[in-house]
Amino acid sequence: MICSYVVPEVCSWLIFQVCCSGHGKNGALCVLRQSIRPEMITEVELTGCKGIWTVYHKSTRDHNADSSKLADDDDEYHAYLIISLEARTMVLETADLLTEVTESVDYYVQGRTIAAGNLFGRRRVIQVFERGARILDGSFMTQELSIPLPNSETSSGSDNSTVMSVSIADPYVLLRMTDGNILLLIGDPAMCTVSINSPAAFEGSKKRVSACSLYHDKGPEPWLRKASSDAWLSTGIGESIDSADGGPHDQGDIYCVICYENGALEIFDVPNFNSVFSVEKFASGRAHLVDAYSQESSEDSEKPINKSSEELAGQSRKENVHNLKVVELAMQRWSGNHSRPFIFGILTDGTILCYHAYLFEGPDNASKVEGSASAQNSVGLSNVNASRLRNLRFIRVSLDAYTREETSNGTLSQRITIFKNISGYQGFFLSGLRPAWFMVFRQRLRIHPQICDGSIVAFTVLHNVNCNHGFIYVTSQVGDIEGDVPLAKRLRRSSSDALQDAVGSEELSLYGSTPNNSESAQKAFLFAVRDSLINVGPLKDFSYGPRINADANAMGIAKQSNYELVCCSGHGKNGALCVLRQSIRPEMITEGILKICQMPSTSNYDNYWPVQKIPLRGTPHQVTYFAERNLYPLIVSVPVHKPVNQVLSSLVDQEAGHQMDNLNLSSDELHRTYTVEEFEVRILEPEKSGGPWEPKATIPMQSSENALTVRVVTLFGKKLYLDSALLQNTTTKENETLLAIGTAYVQGEDVAARGRVLLFSIGRSTDNNQNLVSEVYSKELKGAISALASLQGHLLIASGPKIILHIWTGSELNGIAFYDAPPLYVVSLNIVKNFILLGDVHKSIYFLSWREQGAQLSLLAKDFGSLDCFATEFLIDGSTLSLMVSDDQKNIQVFYYAPKMSESWRGQKLLSRAEFHVGAHVTKFLRLQMLSTSGRTSATAGSDKTNRFALLFGTLDGSIGCIAPLDELTFRRLQSLQKKLVDAVPHVAGLNPRSFRHFRSNGKAHRPGPDSIVDCELLCHYEMLPLEEQLEIAHQIGTTRSQILSNLNDLTLGTSFL
Structure with a gap:
């Protein structure tokens, strides 16, 4: 409540x-x-960080030790912190103090580090860099490996193939190369050495790997092993997970999860690389993942293809979704009772796919014939029925849209960092421009953003003497190439003399006539004159002429954030070539701060x-x-x-x-x-330490006195002081901030109602810095004091059936105006400038104004209907003022004042703008200014309003909601989408959301208001639809998928107040 x-x-x-x-x-x-605000222990400036890792070292570890000897592995301290910079690597010891030991260790420090981790039960450290890897025993290198060049048949142009991403699952290390191939490093626990192997399943394959990851299915009874047989049906799914860090003593299986550039996903066993599970269109984001070799999957996969493949293909080309692929992949099963694995995938458009595994046994779960297996170009599937995980299924899990972040075309960095114990919590951290924590509680994901530090480029766990089960992350500040401004707020032009001759017109012109030409041109052009270009801010801050605006929209360039616009600008000595970007690129990251933190212990994170x-x-x-x-x-x-x-x-x-x-x-x-x-x-008073x-x-x-309302009010009063120069008393006017309390005596129905108005001043003593509360005024009035508000330096009091405006003289309150209206009992008072919104317990709302000249409280308009008000508030959208009210039937209504409209009865009647059934009693509204989404061009394409507010509201059911204004174009688009989703999305218990949101009048006569509210709870289901259905629905309503996702994302960002 x-x-x-x-x-x-x-x-x-x-x-x-x-x-x-x-x-x-x-x-x-x-x-x-x-969002989460970590408790910082210390911080230090760090420029150009690309990644950080912490590793253990325990030279006396016995790889044959049993789990009882390793029960304290979770309390073992980290030994080294590895920091990858732009052109070198730093190594620090994580003892009592972080001490740099770069010059005294055998780590590779001459270039960037791609990844680092432990092998052989933490007895060795593996460091992987672009062209090789090193195995270290503490600070001493025991083995160095060089990445072999590709075969001569395929090495044309690929001699520069380097390591792009790394996944470690003791004793295996998976490498993904820049040419789309993968390599497997196989460790020998007895000799603590590593050998390089190229899986035969990918030799000669034409499918390029876009993302890959290793998954260690730990425990004496690995979970995925149950998916290959029906034994779990009779024996149950009881299991125990070894919580020790992955070492050779652990029992379990290791799998390799791979995504191809065509969107397919495949799971192989390691090290044999036999395919055990495959999905054809993983990147489409279907509701369930079923093995492609089951009859159930073949029947489902034909349905979307047979609908209108040509139309979908055309829509895909129009929105450029054929380049949509998985760029990062992770599979993890955290400890806990009845835990099941998760699969996470990040797409190029910022979508994060999350799937949760479960076991399923259908009526006919036979696999396809052998010939079908060969048609899929899979290797090592001679016995499909025996080797495949035929009972394995995945169901998609909905995630918060706040974490959506479009992937740039530059160097990809790892965003997912899995942790198993940070202050007792487990999950993974998502780095990037919008970092977030994904915590696992009872097999449920809780997503908590971390927006206090902005962009985070690197993250890792840290456990040592001074930071108990904490973490380290590196923030970044975005700046231009010259590094003078973190993020340009307006377009700036280069004044390089070398470009003057190339510029001949004052009007801007686009370089290239089609998106493809523009992309190829900007690659060649930027390479030649990179030093003379300046990164600019959002496209909206650029004053361009009508011709470039029309050309950009016609070519589709302005709506594609993957492109850079190369423009000619200026004249004479002011001529310049400008590059406009809609998204931040990794090379723009210049500065950063390394922070060592711990998770706040006072908060409970098992909530929304x-x-x-x-x-x-x-x-x-x-x-x-x-x-x-x-x-x-x-x-x-x-x-x-x-x-x-x-x-x-x-x-x-x-x-x-x-x-x-x-x-x-x-x-x-x-x-x-x-x-x-x-x-x-x-x-x-809140404690600064979070206590x-x-x-x-x-x-x-x-x-018998009940306090009904408490408010902090600012009153314009007079103060009397002694002027020593004139030797007389002088008065001065100044604002006073006081605490106002309204009360009522509850003494039964036979006693006349009365209440008190109390004013208190709160100061701070000079001796012990303690707060002093002193009563400055108290007065008893007829009727209960149910509401208080500050109106232009005066105090507005709701006393019984009337409201009275008082002036504060510095020592007492004097009434100067009143409004004696039919209201029975005022439940709320809201003030904006000189306007007053009054909510009555039974007579709906009244809209009044205060005029200083003449000291008048006058009624502007009211709602002629009967409404039992719970809460009221003003909703501001630029210069438009609306009146919001909630009632006892769990509805919300929006009214507006339009005296020039005939149906308003010459302005006496408030007109309905929208109505909506919330489903819970709303007891409080709170008006907050919406956050700017100016970093996105599409956010301001249809609106230039900056003075835009949203309303947070709380309910008696304990829920929190938000109502935000929309511009007309966005509203029409989302309203059309909402109507489509009513039929396209399966609803809970088959209930119709449009019927549920209709106004509830409890049998009273009510004229339906306009349909001017969209339900974001329904709209959020759009992202959970498969890609093909998203494209089809967007095509039906005359828009694009990217435009819809942009609108939904802007709403999320604009209302991320907390």
């Missing part, structure tokens, strides 16, 4: 959400962050967002933020057991208990306990 929450106005990456949740002894204050709970031992009702002192005042009620006579005596003291004097109560009845809720306002929050002050309420 979330009844109230607040977001402090601090730096964007420090923003977090504080909300009230729970009831009674389970009440708590929850601190929610959408990391959450830190602060127990209150009471029921929280409302919370606000005092920004000047970084304090959080909140209303808390605690149940207290009191005797009946004590309750009655307190009522007598308040002159309200005379009606009970005549009650004949026995002595036993008078001593019975009665439970009452005692209210107080606690002021909490528990401690109350700095407590403001108790009187007996």
Whole structure:
């Protein structure tokens, strides 16, 4: 249950959400962050980092040791930290201090390191570089290998073939070369040596490998072994996983997972490289992965092909998806009861595919005939039925779209780093421009971004004396080639004299007439004049003429972020050649910082967002933020057991208990306990170290007095001080930030309602730096004080059935204006400039304005319907102001004020803009400015609004949602997509999402409002569709897949507040 929450106005990456949740002894204050903020131990500047690795070294390790001797392997400290730079490698010892030992070790330090890891039960370290590998025993090299050149038949132009990626699974090391081939390094545990082997399954193969990885299926009972037989049906799936690091003492199988450039995936056993599982269109992202040699797979694979292959092929060429391939691959099974392997794949367009394995036994699971196997060009499948994993299936898992990041054409770096124990958590870390943590809890993935440091280029685990099960990562700052600005905010032109003669017109012109010509031209051209070019910022910041805009859109270049636009610009001495990029390239990374951190221990990460709970031992009702002192005042009620006579005596003291004097109560009845809720306002201050929050002050309420609202208000008051020069009292006007509390006395229906307004100032003492809370004003009013707000330096109070505007004189409140409206009970007050939004418990909303001249509160318009309001707020979209309200039927309505429209009854009636059924009671709205997506050209193609806000809302079910404005073009596109997805996506329990989102009126007469809201919960299913269906749906609504994904991604980025 979330009844109230607040977001402090601090730096964007420090923003977090504080909300009230729970009831009674389970009440708590929850601190929610959408991203993880690590606890930093130390940091150091590091320029040009390409990768980091930590390795173990234990020379006395016996490879025949049993698992009981290695039970403390998880507590073994790392020995070395290897840092790969642009042109060299650094080696540091990870003892008490990080000490550089580059000159005293036998590591390869003359160039870049591709990967490093342990072999032979951590007795050796393998370091792989572009043209070879070294085996080291601690700091001493025991073996060096050189990568053999390719065969003479295929070596034309490929003599420069080097290692591109590495995967290590003790005692094997898999190398993927730049020419698309793979090599396998086979280790000998007895001699601690390694030999190079070229798998026969790939010799002479025309299929190029785009990504590959090794998977170690550990344990006495490897999980994948059950997928090749039906033994698991009768014996169950009980297993135990050896948690020790992969050494030769571990039992288990090793597999090689390979993706080809045509999108197919294949799993081989190692070292024989017999194909045991294959999928033809893995890159398409189908819902299930089935072995291509099963009858079930052959029937399913024919369906999308027979639909309209020619149309899909044309659409694929139009969107350039034929270049879509898997660029990184990982397969992992983490420890835990009933754990199953995951497969992760990263595509060139930034899509991350995640599949979870399971065992399946169909009615007829016979494999295909032998002839079908030969047609697939597979090797070593003489006994298909016996060797293949015929019971293995994979189901796709939905992931957060925030992690989408388009892969550049430059040098690819490893983004997935698997960890098994970082502060007790396991999963993998995703590096890149949008880094994120993927944590595994009970076989469920939890995705938590880490946006506080920007782009992260390298990541590894670290465990030593000063960093217990921590991690290291290297951040990067993006700059131009000259390295003067991290990211250019506007287009800058080169003034090289060598290019003056080549420029003859003031209007820009594109270099090339088609996308292909432009791509080939920019490769040759950039190579020649690289030093005189300047990287520029987003395309939207470039003021170009109408002709270049039309040409770019016609050729499709402006929408392809893989291209660079080469343009002629300027005239005379200002002439220049400009290169426009829509995406950041790896070569633009110039600066970075290496940080050693630990995971914050106060947060619970087994949630959609990391959450830190602060127990209150009471029921929280409302919370606000005092920004000047970084304090959080909140209303808390605690149940207290009191005797009946004590309750009655307190009522007598308040002159309200005379009606009970005549009650004949026995002595036993008078001593019975009665439970009452005692209210107080606690002021909490967050600990800087992330520890528990401690109350700095407590403001108790009187007996039978309930605190209803607490707000931080800024009042324009007068202060009196003594002027020593004039020897007289002088008044000065200044703003005061005070804590305002509204209360109500709950004394039964026979007693007239009354309440109090309390104003407190919060200061800080000079002696011990403690917060001082002092009451500056208190006044009792008729009616309950249900809402408070600050309006242009005045205090607006909702007292009973009216609202009163008070002026603050510095010592007291004086009423200057009021509005006595039909509302029964005001539940919320919202202010924007001089506009007031008032929500009533039964009479819907009222829209008022305040005029300083004449001191008038006047009604502009209202909703003529009857609505039981829960919460209200303004929604701002540029210069458009909308009114948001939630009701007791779990609906949300959006109104607007249009006095010039005839249906508004000359402006007296608020018109409906949209309505939506949330499915939960919304109790609080919070308005936050949407984040800029200016780094993407498509984000601003249809809108130039910068003053755009979104509304976060919390519900009594404990959920959090968001409502954000859209420009017209994006809305029409997503609305058309939504209508298609209603029929294209299988829904939970077969329920119709459009029917569920219809406004619920509970039998009351209601005129349906316009259909002006799109459901992003439904739209997110688009990414889970197979590629062929995505292309088909995009073609049907007259757009492209890339445009749809861009719109969805921009929505995700624009609302990533926390």
